[in-house]
Amino acid sequence: MDTSNHFGLSALFDQLGLPSDNDSISRFISEHNLKPETKLYEANFWTCAQSAFLKEAIEEDSDWVEAVDHLDAELRH
Secondary structure, three states: OOOOOOHHHHHHHHHOOOOOOHHHHHHHHHHOOOOOOOOHHHOOOOOHHHHHHHHHHHHOOOOOHHHHHHHHHHOOO
16 A cells, blocks of 8 residues: 555554554554444554544544544555
């Protein structure tokens, strides 16, 4: 997966305290997935702080929501 054109996704990984280079993002996405009924922020692989950030981004339709939605979609493939 080429994430070079998705600055938002790289910045989101930085914000979540995760490695944000293309290889790390691709690895994270390939190693994690979401069931259709699981909300992104409810996934068991997030810390409490990461989950809270993602939930807030979605609920408040923050500046991060586009990158969060992109990550959500990638984790469902």
